[in-house]
């Protein structure tokens with residue numbers, strides 16, 4: 001190109017006055033961005049782990065079977081029966097632990113299924129948009145507009161009370177909100193420049209969704225899922241309480257509470273207080289863990 | 305290669321919307337000398353429109369033509385919202401051009417199928433304005449930089465690691481300290497270095513830098529600009545450098561293209577354009593640079609008023625609502641891009657003097673046939 005004769009006249013102060021590029025830029029040794037989840041979060045997680053471990057290894061614990069009738073023991077708590085026994089002489093501690101199995105299976109199982117199905121659909125709908133998005137969103141909307149508990153009670157009453165059936169029904173209901181969470185999170189990340197960068201580098205759609213978007217959507221999905229587990233446990237507990245979940249000899253939190261409130265046992269409120277308390281603590285822990293996790297990731301993303 | 309094949313009509317010229325005002329997008333003939341033999345990237349009558357509510361359209365880029373020669377840096381400047389990013393994105397077809405052609409290294413990008421486009425795009429890379437948003441917060445730096453190689457399965461894992469190490473070192477970061485960290489642990493400038501390293505992994509020919517330093521501290525801007533120049537020299541890159549800041553562009557560009565509201569106003573060698581701006585908008589832009597600038601015409605009032613909406617741009621010359629020299633003709637006719645000197649092009653009915661008082665240029669320009677250049681080989685772009 002022709003050099004202009006009086007170019008120098010217009011010379012602006014060189015904004016790019018050459019600074020030698022430092023041979024090796026220092027990288028921050030420790031980042032100030034490592035936010036803490038807080039001790040409450042870890043207590044909540046510890047509680048959830050404890051409840052899960054106890055439920056999984058209930059058979060190995062040095063406790064009576066949940067159906068073991070020990071007529072000799074008193075109702076109140078003792079060393080061998082920390083929560084006491086119910087009016088039939090069954091160890092309440094054991095019943096609460098064995099009863100947690102149903103709640104946890106239904107709670108975690110249904111949300112896991114819902115997360116896999118809803119999350120997968122949400123990722124694809126959020127990234128591809130278009131007709132798939134329109135159809136799946138419409139379906140999710142329909143599911144959301146059912147009165148969930150009523151639906152659950154009706155289906156449980158007519159279809160059956162096996163735990164996997166209840167898990168499946170709750171999973172279907174949970175798919176809709178989980179779909180929306182993953183979808184909206186996907187949409188927000190799909191607009192980020194790093195997704196565009198991956199596209200221009202030639203990444204396939206599958207690769208973009210799995211490598212770029214999924215890891216970013218995961219935290220929101222998991223924290224929301226934890227809260228979902230709490231809601232599912234409440235739903236199962238409600239069915240149990242109404243006698244619409246697992247059948248009588250098998251304990252579940254809901255049916256222990258229901259039995260504890262039946263007239264013969266009304267004299268000893270601990271029979272329903274203990275399972276209620278454990279259930280409440282578990283729900284609280286799930287909510288706290290989910291909430292803290294969500295805020296933790298919000299803060300980190302807020303920085304970006 | 306000269307873009308001069310009249311048989312290749314723009315892909316979807318027929319879909320171009322009817323324009324307000326006379327002499328719309330349709331085929332303002334291009335001045336001779338606008339395109340160069342051996343240009344790596346040629347943009348011809350590029351139009352990008354987005355749908356807007358109530359059936360209207362955002363005229364983000366309207367009939368923009370320029371080329372970028374091998375090894376040069378072309379600066380693309382203009383106010384926010386004038387369509388600079390859209391131009392850059394349309395070149396690599398991230399935004400779909402409504403009409404027009406983009407030819408890269410002999411290949412018409414606008415005519416490629418998905419797989420061919422995917423392949424061709426590896427040789428044009430983008431560097432973004434927001435250095436943090438352009439890096440995946442959940443991935444480690446080594447994976448981010450290695451991603452292009454992983455996508456294309458280039459080399460063995462060991463070779464890839466070595467290349468990543470070289471690239472990260474080349475952009476001035478310490479590989480061992482940086483490799484296993486995630487983007488949020490770095491400053492904006494450092495993130496931009498990582499982006500540059502990533503962009504270079506596929507050995508691109510052209511790098512489109514979309515305001516790569518606008519989001520950075522002033523103290524860091526110069527470092528990143530220097531790094532870009534170093535990389536350009538080392539890897540023989542051609543840069544399309546987008547910025548809204550003329551001062552930044554001036555130092556890095558061989559030529560500048562000035563855009564206003566979706567249209568190209570002026571194009572020419574940087575020093576020349578800065579010394580003797582011909583378009584009133586360029587003058588105003590230069591006048592708005594804070595540094596003392598003896599060459600810029602001081603008698604021109606800085607830009608008054610707001611940018612009109614690109615949904616409903618002014619007829620004729622889009623700058624007329626803010627131009628101190630606007631006349632009736634500016635409302636009626638779209639000023640075509642016209643050669644006003646060697647390598648100098650301006651789209652104005654009354655360009656400011658490039659070698660004399662403005663009045664003479666004005667009277668020359670006001671003749672009914674504005675400086676009719678001998679039109680040789682530019683094709684009509686729309687019926």
Ligand SMILES: Nc1ncnc2c1ncn2[C@@H]1O[C@H](COP(=O)(O)OP(=O)(O)OP(=O)(O)O)[C@@H](O)[C@H]1O
Nearest residue numbers: 354362364383384385386387388389390391548614
């Ligand atoms: N996807 C889109 N849909 C609708 N309108 C868009 C879209 N992308 C850009 N626009 C509009 O097109 C116009 C040009 O946008 P563009 O981002 O290219 O401007 P720019 O010159 O890069 O501005 P900036 O300096 O702010 O980055 C703007 O009015 C913008 O609102």
Ligand code: SF4
Nearest residue numbers: 621624627634652653
């Ligand atoms: S064409 Fe008219 S309105 Fe547009 S810049 Fe030139 S003088 Fe101003």
Ligand SMILES: [Mg+2]
Nearest residue numbers: 388389390514
């Ligand atoms: Mg932009």
